[in-house]
Amino acid sequence: MDLQATIYLAVGASFALYIAIAIWARAGSTSEFYVAGGGVGPRINGMATAADWMSAASFISMAGLISNMGYGGGLFLMGWTGGYVLLALLLAPYLRKFGKFTVPQFIGDRYYSKTASTVAVVCLLTASLTYVIGQMTGVGVAFSRFLGVSNETGIYVGMGIVFVYAVLGGMKGITYTQVAQYVVLIFAYTVPAIFISMHLTGNPIPQLGLGSDLVAGDMSLLQKLDSVVVDLGFGQYTTTTAGSTLNMFVYTLSLMIGTAGLPHVIMRFFTVPTVAAARSSAGWALVFIAILYTTAPAVAAMAKLNLHTTVNTAVATSGDLYAVESSIKAEARPEWMNRWEKTGLLKFEDKNGDGRIQYYNDKTENPEVIAKAEAAGWKGNELTVNPDIIVLANPEIALLPNWVIALVAAGGLAAALSTAAGLLLAISSAISHDLVKGVFNPKISEKNELMAGKVAMAFSILVAGYLGLNPPGFAAGTVALAFGIAASSLFPAIMMGIFSKKMNKEGAIAGMLAGLLITLFYVFAHKGLFFIKGTEYLDLIGGPNSFFGITPEAFGAVGALFNFIVAFVVDKFTKEPPEHIQHLVESVRTPRGSKAVDGSHAH
Amino acid sequence: MDKSGGAYWKATLGLLTKILIVWFMVSFGAGILFADWLNNIHLGGYPVGFWFAQQGSIYVFVALIFIYAKKMGEIDRKFDVHEE
Numbered sequence: 301m302d303l304q305a306t307i308y309l310a311v312g313a314s315f316a317l318y319i320a321i322a323i324w325a326r327a328g329s330t331s332e333f334y335v336a337g338g339g340v341g342p343r344i345n346g347m348a349t350a351a352d353w354m355s356a357a358s359f360i361s362m363a364g365l366i367s368n369m370g371y372g373g374g375l376f377l378m379g380w381t382g383g384y385v386l387l388a389l390l391l392a393p394y395l396r397k398f399g400k401f402t403v404p405q406f407i408g409d410r411y412y413s414k415t416a417s418t419v420a421v422v423c424l425l426t427a428s429l430t431y432v433i434g435q436m437t438g439v440g441v442a443f444s445r446f447l448g449v450s451n452e453t454g455i456y457v458g459m460g461i462v463f464v465y466a467v468l469g470g471m472k473g474i475t476y477t478q479v480a481q482y483v484v485l486i487f488a489y490t491v492p493a494i495f496i497s498m499h500l501t502g503n504p505i506p507q508l509g510l511g512s513d514l515v516a517g518d519m520s521l522l523q524k525l526d527s528v529v530v531d532l533g534f535g536q537y538t539t540t541t542a543g544s545t546l547n548m549f550v551y552t553l554s555l556m557i558g559t560a561g562l563p564h565v566i567m568r569f570f571t572v573p574t575v576a577a578a579r580s581s582a583g584w585a586l587v588f589i590a591i592l593y594t595t596a597p598a599v600a601a602m603a604k605l606n607l608h609t610t611v612n613t614a615v616a617t618s619g620d621l622y623a624v625e626s627s628i629k630a631e632a633r634p635e636w637m638n639r640w641e642k643t644g645l646l647k648f649e650d651k652n653g654d655g656r657i658q659y660y661n662d663k664t665e666n667p668e669v670i671a672k673a674e675a676a677g678w679k680g681n682e683l684t685v686n687p688d689i690i691v692l693a694n695p696e697i698a699l700l701p702n703w704v705i706a707l708v709a710a711g712g713l714a715a716a717l718s719t720a721a722g723l724l725l726a727i728s729s730a731i732s733h734d735l736v737k738g739v740f741n742p743k744i745s746e747k748n749e750l751m752a753g754k755v756a757m758a759f760s761i762l763v764a765g766y767l768g769l770n771p772p773g774f775a776a777g778t779v780a781l782a783f784g785i786a787a788s789s790l791f792p793a794i795m796m797g798i799f800s801k802k803m804n805k806e807g808a809i810a811g812m813l814a815g816l817l818i819t820l821f822y823v824f825a826h827k828g829l830f831f832i833k834g835t836e837y838l839d840l841i842g843g844p845n846s847f848f849g850i851t852p853e854a855f856g857a858v859g860a861l862f863n864f865i866v867a868f869v870v871d872k873f874t875k876e877p878p879e880h881i882q883h884l885v886e887s888v889r890t891p892r893g894s895k896a897v898d899g900s901h902a903h
Numbered sequence: 904m905d906k907s908g909g910a911y912w913k914a915t916l917g918l919l920t921k922i923l924i925v926w927f928m929v930s931f932g933a934g935i936l937f938a939d940w941l942n943n944i945h946l947g948g949y950p951v952g953f954w955f956a957q958q959g960s961i962y963v964f965v966a967l968i969f970i971y972a973k974k975m976g977e978i979d980r981k982f983d984v985h986e987e
Contacts, residue, residue, distance in 0.1 A: 520948025
């Protein structure tokens with residue numbers, strides 16, 4: 301069977317599976333719609349959480365980023381997994397004990413204030429909407445590259461699929477499709493990695509392969525990679541840090557706090573039956589996430605080595621990388637390069653007109669490299685590689701069979717769709733439960749609230765689809781913003797609500813707003829007001845990264861610190877929370893008496 | 904909160920502190936602050952600082968959550984606040 305037909309078959313079969321699950325797992329009550337009925341086991345919830353969490357960014361982009369950044373890319377790996385420790389220890393079990401449908405409801409009840417819950421809804425909607433845009437564009441991209449249809453068609457098909465299982469099944473449908481999507485995406489990610497690890501190092505386990513010796517030659521894989529990239533003027537793979545050590549530290553912390561504060565992840569822990577299950581479920585979620593996250597650095601390093609080996613024959617022979625014969629002839633480049641050049645993700649430009657491809661870092665400051673390149677007649681780097689290729693084209697670079705390529709296509713779509721569905725549920729429940737029922741119409745019947753939830757879901761899908769079709773110019777920078785907002789506004793407010801009995805509504809509201817505003821202020825200074833080009837105001841803050849060299853993506857932790865400080869200062873000067881709230885905090889802290897999650901707003 | 908409730912919370916915070924210290928040491932410590940120094944040691948083909956940043960801290964995180972879940976279960980039962 302040819303490649304295109306195999307891909308259609310794999311993607312079609314996975315979609316049929318999702319729809320079958322949707323029909324089986326229809327939601328008949330608000331409890332099923334918001335929290336899948338509250339009876340999901342810790343392992344199943346862990347698996348669903350893993351799919352919910354691992355987005356198009358984790359699946360498609362992360363390994364490519366690590367491949368480019370080397371050691372510094374570890375900040376994504378540590379940040380996006382370390383957050384689960386915070387989530388498990390500081391938030392998830394307590395929010396489960398609290399036993400309500402949504403995150404803003406906890407904030408509203410704990411801080412006895414509709415203003416507080418409305419601020420939380422605004423933070424949640426901003427964080428989730430910015431995040432969902434990335435998923436919808438990811439769906440469009442995956443479709444257009446693998447199935448040969450236009451971006452638009454891809455997004456419409458994606459919307460249709462999500463519509464079926466999210467509107468019909470709510471959290472219940474989403475949970476069980478996410479389990480299926482996890483299985484698809486994890487196979488899609490690990491199978492090519494196993495093939496490649498086997499091929500390069502003889503060890504089928506990529507996590508071990510990355511630390512093994514190469515089959516060819518007597519060097520370890522990382523040593524070889526270090527020597528090749530340094531020789532070509534790139535930073536040493538195993539030591540190049542992300543900006544500065546301080547920036548890497550703060551960036552990692554921001555991703556951790558942001559991960560723990562993202563509502564679509566927290567919500568998943570409302571679906572388990574007990575507090576104890578919420579604790580262990582976070583562990584299972586991280587097990588399932590770790591399978592991909594510990595494979596990613598192997599994929600990153602191995603793909604990088606494969607790429608260099610492909611374009612420079614001296615890599616394999618340990619010969620002179622700068623010899624004329626070493627660079628491959630452009631006309632003899634492999635078929636997959638031609639294929640990806642059409643998508644624009646790979647670009648070749650013969651700058652010195654010698655008909656060969658020179659791939660090196662022409663911006664290097666290493667005088668030795670500059671001298672060698674000059675002596676060899678190289679006139680600049682001739683190959684531009686988009687980081688997304690590392691995962692998408694990986695099986696082709698390693699010359700793997702067609703069915704593996706088809707599996708990667710289905711996996712990329714599973715990753716994007718599962719995260720989109722989780723985000724859409726967070727958005728629609730904030731609208732139907734926290735706004736419609738919580739603020740505008742507290743007397744709404746359960747049946748009508750369920751209907752409101754489904755309408756809100758359908759509406760959210762349309763908005764997400766629209767934003768995916770017409771991505772605002774700022775799409776690329778928005779995921780960082782989602783983490784920044786979750787870290788600086790939601791995480792501190794929830795944590796203080798549990799760990800400080802005396803924190804009052806004035807403190808919490810002031811803290812959330814302060815954290816949110818300072819983070820937006822810093823991000824907008826770099827990227828423009830609401831990401832509109834030309835409205836950057838870097839002079840006002842004294843140049844780029846002026847706050848101790850911290851990049852805007854890494855700023856969430858600073859925003860969170862600001863939130864904590866402002867909250868405690870304001871709390872000192874305003875009156876303490878009423879007696880019954882302090883009792884509520886005590887009851888949230890102990891597991892005894894946990895009950896099924898429900899939606900009532902009264903206490 | 905009555906007296907035993909206070910003791911329960913104190914025991915919980917004690918456990919959280921210990922786990923967060925390890926959490927910090929493996930990621931921010933071994934993976935970032937001391938990575939250069941640890942890179943002088945090798946674990947197979949891995950420089951150890953690099954290994955902690957891209958592999959080791961993740962394994963430790965997984966273990967930490969399960970240890971936490973188990974120990975919290977024990978604390979719950981000791982102070983008789985566990986779920987039925």
